[in-house]
Amino acid sequence: MKISNAFFPTLKEIPTEAQIKSHKLMLRAGLIRMLSSGIYSFLPIGYRVLKKVCQIVREEMDTIGGQEFHLPALNPIEIWEETNRVEAFGDTMFHVKNRNYILAPTHEEIICNIAKNNLKSYKELPQIWYQIQTKFRNEPRPRSGVLRGREFTMKDSYSLDCILEGLNKSYDLHSEAYKKIFSRCGLKFFIVGASSGAMGGNNSQEFLVESKEGGEDFAVVCENCNYASNIEIATSNPQKIEREKISKTIEEIFTPNIKTINQLSEFLKTDKSHLAKSVVYKVDEKPVLILMMGNDKLNEEKLKKYLHGEIEKIEDEKLVEIFGADGGSLGPVNLKNVKIIADKRLENLNQLVCGANKNDFHIVNIDLIRDTSIEFYADIRTVEENEPCVNCSSPLKIITAIELGHIFKLGTKYATSMNATVLNEEGKQVPIIMGSYGIGIERIIACFIEQHSDEDGIIWEKKLSPFDVHLISVNTDNQNIMNTAENIYNELKENQVDVIYDNRLNITAGVKFKDADLLGVPIQLIVSERNVKNGNIEIKFRNSGERSILKIEDIKTFILDFIHK
């Protein structure tokens, strides 16, 4: 490709809309342009990278026996009502205004529909079906360029089995394929156990890339024993508190202007492990009081597992109405008509301090068994940095990360509601057992750039690079230089080398070098007077900045060796 007649719009300045490195560079290097919030066009250079990523994904999916589909993005809403997911997705799903269609946010229902209509027998299983296509989700807040878009490319695959061992095998195949995909893409990633959220099912793992700037997920990891888990489900071994031998009589005490656990601990000279914080949620419009030890943070994801229905933080104004006190003074003693749940860490403890449901008063010497009617205890706290690991007691780390891929064992949830069954060996109708496995294609690109760039631009590795070689002619008014560069260009093209050739006239060398570094193709070939007169060409490696001189006649061999190495 010759830049003189190509669309390669680079930017010297950083558009204000971009905050994180990958977004800035994708805009500056002419890979993408925004159409609207969370909606991006891939320009020719960016699309080349996207296609390379897709090809790697495709090859690895095909290797594990995957078969590629092309599925409709426009779906009749009825099929989504069968699984009750119109409601589950809520505002996240795009609805077509003048027809009863939706824009598909994912494709379990469509896959399940095809399976139901066409698969009859266990003999036809297992199947792995995948697609690499655009998905639509009305993200309430798109951000970080292509990292969280309303329209984005996703590889999703679905495994179909009718026995559990089959599902396990399909799941493991995907796990291995994903490791290969992300390694081939040159990413440093790690794997954690995760919550399956609105997808349904139980077992699930996420493939994450550490990123302080663009990360939206938090992973809890142990560097000693390799325990790794999304914070949504992570557990730890916090210090255990024992019940004291004697439960003293409860007593209301005056605690003027004490609102927080820190203030209370200071005021009473009491360790936080003897203070219990009360937080209130609304579950199906009814208040639920949740007791946490000290400053422990409630984990909503964990809480959701124990409470059915929508959970939501309660408005401050409602608190006075229900409890007769404000936020900092609530407690579980003498509460009627409010369900109480407590974190496992507090189980059956005594000698505790809680709010008195009366502003500026707390109650001391509470015995949770004697003085409260707690419905149940459960692990609902959020793990904190440096707490001991559940397996090996080493201090845990918390890492901010971007989610690249997620694999789930879905089970029979969709097959059951859509009545997708096959006959098993005994001639019995059994529901198809599904697995679901996603990869965010644009996220691979953005994560790669997050990990591979410097102040001058992107540093592609050859597998994802939009071109193999960036050819630059420096002295454009010298016909000999232009001819030499043109010959190199043609020779490389004839040998299937992808070359981008900066043949622009009347542009200073500096501009060409800056653009080349910004785009970040691994090898730059620089054709200039000073070297051509000796029959030489300069070569610069983008990653190391290293330069060397080659004989013109050796270039082809050198480049081909480099590409195929």
Next chain:
RNA sequence: CGGGGCGUAGCUCAGCCCGGCUAGAGCGCUUGUUUUGGGAGCAAGAAGUCGGAGGUUCGAAUCCUCUCGCCCCGACCA
């Protein structure tokens, strides 16, 4: 959906508080010319309904109301 910020030339921004000349700068773009190894010099030029609508005023980029868009934090989110 709550909180905050921003919207002026293709890009980055000044001007707005405190209304008043023909709305500015740098970069980019066009033409000419000189340059040609790290985003060039000189000369000339094109480019804007100041996001949109309404209002106040003799007069609005500037003040008021509404509205649309973008970014950030939170909520939410496979």
